[in-house]
Amino acid sequence: xxxxxxxxxxxxxxxxxxxxxxxxxxxxxxxxxxxxxxxxxxxxxxxxxxxxxxxxxxxxxxxxxxxxxxxxxxxxxxxxxxxxxxxxxxxxxxxxxxxxxxxxxxxxxxxxxxxxxxxxxxxxxxxxxxxxxxxxxxxxxxxxxxxxxxxxxxxxxxxxxxxxxxxxxxxxxxxxxxxxxxxxxxxxxxxxxxxxxxxxxxxxxxxxxxxxxxxxxxxxxxxxxxxxxxxxxxxxxxxxxxxxxxxxxxxxxxxxxxxxxxxxxxxxxxxxxxxxxxxxxxxx
Numbered sequence: 001x002x003x004x005x006x007x008x009x010x011x012x013x014x015x016x017x018x019x020x021x022x023x024x025x026x027x028x029x030x031x032x033x034x035x036x037x038x039x040x041x042x043x044x045x046x047x048x049x050x051x052x053x054x055x056x057x058x059x060x061x062x063x064x065x066x067x068x069x070x071x072x073x074x075x076x077x078x079x080x081x082x083x084x085x086x087x088x089x090x091x092x093x094x095x096x097x098x099x100x101x102x103x104x105x106x107x108x109x110x111x112x113x114x115x116x117x118x119x120x121x122x123x124x125x126x127x128x129x130x131x132x133x134x135x136x137x138x139x140x141x142x143x144x145x146x147x148x149x150x151x152x153x154x155x156x157x158x159x160x161x162x163x164x165x166x167x168x169x170x171x172x173x174x175x176x177x178x179x180x181x182x183x184x185x186x187x188x189x190x191x192x193x194x195x196x197x198x199x200x201x202x203x204x205x206x207x208x209x210x211x212x213x214x215x216x217x218x219x220x221x222x223x224x225x226x227x228x229x230x231x232x233x234x235x236x237x238x239x240x241x242x243x244x245x246x247x248x249x250x251x252x253x254x255x256x257x258x259x260x261x262x263x264x265x266x267x268x269x270x271x272x273x274x275x276x277x278x279x280x281x282x283x284x
Contacts, residue, residue: 020044165199165280166246168229168265173282177266179273185230185264186276196250198243199227199267199280207235214261217249224270231263 021043028038141149171190177183190196202221209215215232232250243249252263267276276282 165227165267166197167280167282168196168199168227169194169252169263171263171282173277174262176277177273177275184268184273185228185266186280186282187262187264188282190252190263192252192254194252195248196229196232196252196263197246198249199265200225200245202227202243204237204239204241204243204249207237207239209235212259215250219243219249226266226268228266228268229263230266231261233261 023041023043026040026042027036029036169188169190171188173186174189175183175187177186198219200221202219202225204217205220205226206218207215209232214230215235216228216230217232217235217237218226218228220226229250231252233253234251235249236251237243237249255261265276265280267274267279
């Protein structure tokens with residue numbers, strides 16, 4: 001029985017192989033005359049190999065076409081090679097700019113701390129340590145910078161000395177300015193009512209405030225000097241007006257005991273507050 005079954009399987013296999021090798025003729029005939037125009041001999045194996053090879057060729061060709069030609073840019077999800085290169089370049093430039101801005105911010109912050117005299121103790125180490133990428137060569141003065149410094153120093157030496165300032169109002173000093181603690185104004189116990197005058201010639205830069213909170217007037221003078229008057233009851237000038245030395249710019253009235261508004265004056269030179277009491281001749 002086993003032998004008979006084994007023979008049957010063998011015969012089936014041979015029959016199947018014979019069918020694959022069996023040859024067929026494909027003939028094209030003229031319909032009217034039945035004349036043979038074309039004929040071709042095929043078998044199932046050749047047809048399978050031809051169709052499979054064609055499909056494989058199409059798959060490989062499409063893959064190479066998408067991977068190595070610009071046609072892939074038309075397929076969703078693929079980006080242009082030039083765009084990717086530009087994105088990489090812009091990313092590198094952005095990283096460089098971020099590092100440069102971070103260094104500049106850190107450098108400016110250290111300068112502000114040193115100028116204001118308020119450098120926290122825990123930042124002394126970081127302030128002394130140069131940022132990444134910094135070298136001592138950058139600290140050397142260039143020839144162009146040296147010439148600019150000499151020119152500026154020569155102009156400052158030739159410039160006329162500023163004239164003595166007037167006291168804006170008569171009174172006694174209650175508190176002197178202390179820039180280290182953020183107190184830039186000289187608080188004065190002024191006589192009331194009285195006029196407030198400009199300490200020297202200048203132009204009004206700003207007028208701010210309200211009746212309840214008091215007014216402030218900022219005046220720009222020559223040699224990059226600025227005077228600021230805070231706590232005025234009334235203002236007698238406006239922005240853009242020119243003031244002569246001793247000209248009235250505002251007035252101090254009697255104060256409300258429940259809401260006193262102290263009068264103070266600030267003097268700034270080259271963007272830095274100075275000792276207004278000494279400059280204006282006040283005594284405490």
